[in-house]
Amino acid sequence: MVKEKEKKENGLNEEELEKENEKIDEQIILQIKKGVAEYSSNTLSMEKEREKRIYETANAIVTFISILLVAIMGLIFELLDRLKQVDYLIVIFGSILAVTLLSSLFFAVLTHWFYKRRYTRSGQEFLDYINSHIDEYKNEERFIEQKVLDNDSIYNSLEKCNNRRLKTLMTSFILLYIFFALMVVFGIVILIVAV
Secondary structure, three states, rough: HHHHHHHHHHHHHHHHHHHHHHHHHHHHHHHHHHHHHHHHHHHHHHHHHHHHHHHHHHHHHHHHHHHHHHHHHHHHHHHHOOHHHHHHHHHHHHHHEEEEEEEHHHHHHHOOOOOOOOOOOOOHHHHHHHHHHHHHHHHHHHHHHHHHHHHHHHHHHHHHHHHEEEEEHHHHHHHHHHHHHHHHHHHHHHHHHOO
C-alpha cells in the first residue's frame, strides 16, 4: 500500500516536473524568438542607414558635378577665346566632356528614383488582419513571428531597391572617373597641338 502511494506521488511529481520542463522550454523558445525579432529589427535599421548613405553620396555627387560643370564650361569658353587655332578640338573635346559629365549627373540623380517596395502595414490594417485571424494570435509568440516576417519582407524589398540605387551610383562614379581621365588626355592633346 505504501509503495503504491509513493508511486502515485512520484508519478504526480514526475508529471508536474514534465509540465514544468515544458513551461521552461516554452519560455526559452519565446526568449529566442524575441532575440530573433530584435535581430530582424536591427538588420532592417542597418539597411535603412545604408539607404540614407546612398542618398547622401548621390547628393554630394550631384552638387560636385554641378559645380564642376559650371567650371568646365567656363574653362571651355575661355579656351575658345584664347586658342583660336584649335577651336574645333576644344569644341569636340568640350562636347565629349560635357556629355560624360551630364551622363554622370543623370545617373547620380537617377539614384533618387523611388522604386516600388514594401512598407509595414498601418496599425488599422494590422488590427483588421489580427481580428480576421484571431485564432492564430492567442499568444505573444505569434506576434513576434509576425514582426520577424514583416521586418524580413521590408528588409528584402529595401535591400533590392538599395542594390539598384548602388548600381546607378557606381555608374555615376565610373562616368565621373572617365570624365577626369578624358579631361587629362584632352588637356595634354590641346597643349601639344596649341604649341
